[in-house]
Amino acid sequence: MEIGIFARTFPADCLEQNLDAVEDSGFGIVHFNLKCAGLESLPAEIRESRIHDIRIQFEIRDLKMAAISGTFNAIDPDLGLRKRMTERCVRLIEEAPSLGTHVVTLCTGTRDPGNMWRAHPGNDSPEAWKDLLETLSRLVPIAEESGVVLGIEPELANVINSAEKARRLLDDLQS
Incomplete structure (x- = not known):
């Protein structure tokens, strides 16, 4: 059995130090984030x-890079920011x-403007669902x-916060 790890588990000053720490810990599979290479998670270029x-x-x-993080707030209430980050995720x-991977992981997001990992009552609104579908219709x-x-983890604080909502999303996207 092989077990992977999220690369950001190992804080490091550069890519080489990060990957050395992964290797030294005995892991061979990595969920990568471009921050570990000194870039933004979703760089403009x-x-x-x-x-x-x-x-x-x-x-x-x-x-082996099992996946790479394409994390951004897919239902960010700031439409301009959401569109810019969607285009970065496209790239x-x-x-x-x-x-070296064929899996990009996503955050479905929250209506909280300050923290995409914090629950917000607006996450359950029809508008939030519509915005998520709009964002994903660009990415899919x-x-x-x-x-x-595209990998989506149901996250308690996000718009997709259950297996049932994840299934509904697949049905709505016809994916």
């Missing part, structure tokens, strides 16, 4: 040379295979074209 460097650093340690989805076709799976 990822240079091809940086993608290559990340891939090489994984390969020389014989580590990450397109680059995921070049980084890109993922399909790129051969990428």
Whole structure:
């Protein structure tokens, strides 16, 4: 059996230190976040040379990137911010295979404007559901074209906070 770990479990100053810590701990599979490479989780741009460097650093340690975090607030009440972050996630989805993975994990989000991990009464509103579908309707076709799976974890503080809502989301997206 192989067990993976979230790379941000190991705070480090650079990508090499982070991946060394993963390797030294005996893990071979990683859920990666670009913050571990000194970038934003969803950077505005990822240079091809940086993608290559990340891939090489994984390969020389014989580590597998099981998934990469595409985390942002998918129902952020700030529409402009939500759209900018959606487009950044589009770019990450397109680059995921070049980084060495075919899985991008998402946060379904909250109406809380200050903390995407804090519950908000507006999460259960029809508007929040509509906004989530709108965000995902932009991401799903890109993922399909790129051969990428989008992973969503039901999170108690987010709009998708149960297995039932996750199933409803799949049905609504016809995915």
